[in-house]
Amino acid sequence: MAPAVRPHFLARHPWLIGPLLMAATAVGLGLVLKSPDGLAVWVLGGAGGLALVWILCTTLWPSRADRTCPECGAEGLRRMDPATTRGLMCTACGHTDAEASGWFLAEEEGALDEVIAKRHRSNS
Numbered sequence: 497m498a499p500a501v502r503p504h505f506l507a508r509h510p511w512l513i514g515p516l517l518m519a520a521t522a523v524g525l526g527l528v529l530k531s532p533d534g535l536a537v538w539v540l541g542g543a544g545g546l547a548l549v550w551i552l553c554t555t556l557w558p559s560r561a562d563r564t565c566p567e568c569g570a571e572g573l574r575r576m577d578p579a580t581t582r583g584l585m586c587t588a589c590g591h592t593d594a595e596a597s598g599w600f601l602a603e604e605e606g607a608l609d610e611v612i613a614k615r616h617r618s619n620s
Contacts, residue, residue, distance in 0.1 A: 523535075523539055527539065559600065560600070560604065561600035561601045561603070561604045562600070563601070565586035565588060565589060565591055566591070567586060567589055567591035568586060568588055568589040568591065570586065570588035570589065572586045572587040572588035572589070573585070573586055573587075573601065574586075574587055574601070575598040575601050575602060575605075576592065576594065576598075579611065579614060580598075580611060581597060581598045581599045581601075581602045581608075581611055582594065582595065582596075582597065582598065583595070583596065583598065584596040584597075584598050584601070
């Protein structure tokens with residue numbers, strides 16, 4: 497079983513999907529039918545602003561490894577094998593999952609470069 501993942505914003509608020517699609521359609525129709533220069537500037541400026549905010553947020557607050565065990569809820573997930581990014585085990589309850597990804601755990605531990613280098617050496 498994979499570690500717990502926080503649901504995406506739209507997965508938690510699915511009712512927003514309809515209004516967002518309708519708003520996007522209205523803006524698209526406004527650009528095509530009316531083609532006002534002012535609206536195009538606002539749309540492009542908003543898209544550029546959102547892209548800038550996204551880049552700043554992902555740079556300043558990078559994701560962290562979730563070490564919460566799906567079985568017992570303790571903060572005890574570790575990689576099964578330090579030489580690979582596959583397989584997780586819980587040190588609290590002993591739960592194991594050989595298929596779960598430990599990519600973020602390896603990145604947080606600083607061992608990701610060694611794992612990737614070893615994989616490239618074995619493939620060549």
